[in-house]
Amino acid sequence: MKSLPEKTIERLSVxxxxxxxxxxxxKEYIYSHEIANLHNITAVQVRRDIMLIGYSTTLKKGYNxxxxxxxxGDILDSPRGLNVAVVGxxxxxxxxxxxxxxxxxxLQIVAAFDTDPEKINRVISGVKCYSMNDLQQIINExxxxxxxxxxxxxxAAKVSEALVYSGIKGILNYTxxxxxxxxxVVLENYDMITSxxxxxxxxxxxxxxxSKVSYEE
Amino acid sequence: MKSLPEKTIERLSVxxxxxxxxxxxxKEYIYSHEIANLHNITAVQVRRDIMLIGYSTTLKKGYNxxxxxxxxGDILDSPRGLNVAVVGxxxxxxxxxxxxxxxxxxLQIVAAFDTDPEKINRVISGVKCYSMNDLQQIINExxxxxxxxxxxxxxAAKVSEALVYSGIKGILNYTxxxxxxxxxVVLENYDMITSxxxxxxxxxxxxxxxSKVSYEE
DNA sequence: TAGATTGTTAATCGATTAACAATC
DNA sequence: TAGATTGTTAATCGATTAACAATC
Numbered sequence: 001m002k003s004l005p006e007k008t009i010e011r012l013s014v015x016x017x018x019x020x021x022x023x024x025x026x027k028e029y030i031y032s033h034e035i036a037n038l039h040n041i042t043a044v045q046v047r048r049d050i051m052l053i054g055y056s057t058t059l060k061k062g063y064n065x066x067x068x069x070x071x072x073g074d075i076l077d078s079p080r081g082l083n084v085a086v087v088g089x090x091x092x093x094x095x096x097x098x099x100x101x102x103x104x105x106x107l108q109i110v111a112a113f114d115t116d117p118e119k120i121n122r123v124i125s126g127v128k129c130y131s132m133n134d135l136q137q138i139i140n141e142x143x144x145x146x147x148x149x150x151x152x153x154x155x156a157a158k159v160s161e162a163l164v165y166s167g168i169k170g171i172l173n174y175t176x177x178x179x180x181x182x183x184x185v186v187l188e189n190y191d192m193i194t195s196x197x198x199x200x201x202x203x204x205x206x207x208x209x210x211s212k213v214s215y216e217e
Numbered sequence: 218m219k220s221l222p223e224k225t226i227e228r229l230s231v232x233x234x235x236x237x238x239x240x241x242x243x244k245e246y247i248y249s250h251e252i253a254n255l256h257n258i259t260a261v262q263v264r265r266d267i268m269l270i271g272y273s274t275t276l277k278k279g280y281n282x283x284x285x286x287x288x289x290g291d292i293l294d295s296p297r298g299l300n301v302a303v304v305g306x307x308x309x310x311x312x313x314x315x316x317x318x319x320x321x322x323x324l325q326i327v328a329a330f331d332t333d334p335e336k337i338n339r340v341i342s343g344v345k346c347y348s349m350n351d352l353q354q355i356i357n358e359x360x361x362x363x364x365x366x367x368x369x370x371x372x373a374a375k376v377s378e379a380l381v382y383s384g385i386k387g388i389l390n391y392t393x394x395x396x397x398x399x400x401x402v403v404l405e406n407y408d409m410i411t412s413x414x415x416x417x418x419x420x421x422x423x424x425x426x427x428s429k430v431s432y433e434e
Numbered sequence: 435t436a437g438a439t440t441g442t443t444a445a446t447c448g449a450t451t452a453a454c455a456a457t458c
Numbered sequence: 459t460a461g462a463t464t465g466t467t468a469a470t471c472g473a474t475t476a477a478c479a480a481t482c
Binding site: 050 | 462463464465466
Binding site: 005007008041044045048060 | 448449451
């Protein structure tokens with residue numbers, strides 16, 4: 001279980017949520033092909049992922065849902081949970097905060113940061129907002145290793161530098177600009193413009209194909 | 218230029234925005250290693266991407282920024298642009314709409330949909346909101362091939378079905394649940410919970426390594 | 435020319451899938 | 459047993475990178 005493929009990590013996160021739903025519906029066992037159908041992937045891939053995390057069952061009645069959830073938790077979750085900060089609490093920051101609140105108990109959003117005096121020291125979407133000037137202090141006091149970056153594009157570079165300097169270990173970058181971090185800081189780029197342009201590209205391809213039944217006219 | 222790798226498409230989208238910035242700063246030519254540094258990738262990868270899109274330069278003073286931007290536009294953009302709908306105009310939907318407005322002129326958000334009577338027929342984040350009941354009618358009238366799905370998780374499955382039925386060709390799924398679409402519909406899953414759990418996982422790994430300088434203590 | 439740069443093939447790496455043995 | 463299912467190796471596919479020829 002040393003080093004799991006990145007794609008497997010992603011799928012485990014998705015599997016877990018599906019499995020939690022199954023459990024809520026009273027389903028205690030699930031076949032690999034059932035998991036596969038729910039995610040539009042193949043049963044082989046599901047079985048391989050499950051093999052990689054070291055789970056196996058002697059029964060032929062599918063996997064034990066509870067056991068799988070627990071095992072995925074052992075892999076993904078930190079034992080004491082992990083604190084998260086939202087940096088930049090504008091439209092997007094607020095939406096994401098609201099979106100996460102209470103969802104994943106092991107990942108707690110414990111602070112927001114902004115430069116707007118109107119927001120500082122207030123509770124926004126259930127999270128206390130601090131001044132960007134107190135970044136380092138709060139991050140240390142509250143032991144926050146993960147930051148969600150939702151500042152305006154022009155601030156992304158400087159703020160991410162400040163985050164790294166303040167001891168942040170992982171950044172989830174929602175801004176549409178690339179940020180630079182040292183190699184010991186985990187960086188995940190989550191570029192919404194790219195994802196939309198990508199869909200648009202493939203849609204364009206399809207529309208082009210279909211012998212002129214085209215929106216492009 | 219038949220079929221470009223998916224990863225190349227993603228990078229082209231990012232390159233273009235960087236190149237537009239360069240142009241705004243008056244930079245007319247750019248080396249492959251400059252592009253690479255801005256994106257934390259290798260110059261070889263940049264050159265290969267550029268090779269794949271069929272651009273090349275005889276000069277040794279870098280690529281012509283304007284020409285590259287135009288060429289990327291030819292590949293990614295539809296000649297007449299592409300209309301986009303935001304389906305579910307809650308926190309996240311509004312944030313995304315505000316985020317996109319005016320950014321990419323070739324991808325226009327032309328309609329929002331919701332079930333909340335308070336929202337229907339009002340203009341929200343600059344976009345007219347329609348009833349979810351009028352999905353098919355508006356999508357056809359306005360010729361909207363792409364939908365951004367930001368409804369609450371429990372509605373995702375049904376609404377995506379309705380979108381497909383209404384003739385949508387591409388869905389950008391921001392909900393944290395998998396949706397099922399026929400193979401001729403482009404689907405891009407954009408799971409925020411997964412991306413955060415992924416960062417948390419890799420941060421956990423790092424913290425575990427560093428001989429007990431750990432937040433988990 | 436020497437150095438910097440581009441363009442491109444071949445090798446490598448990582449992820450998915452095909453094939454199939456094993457088991458209930 | 460036959461059929462369904464799991465577990466796992468090997469083959470394949472896709473993406474990145476190494477290596478290097480060509481050019482200014």
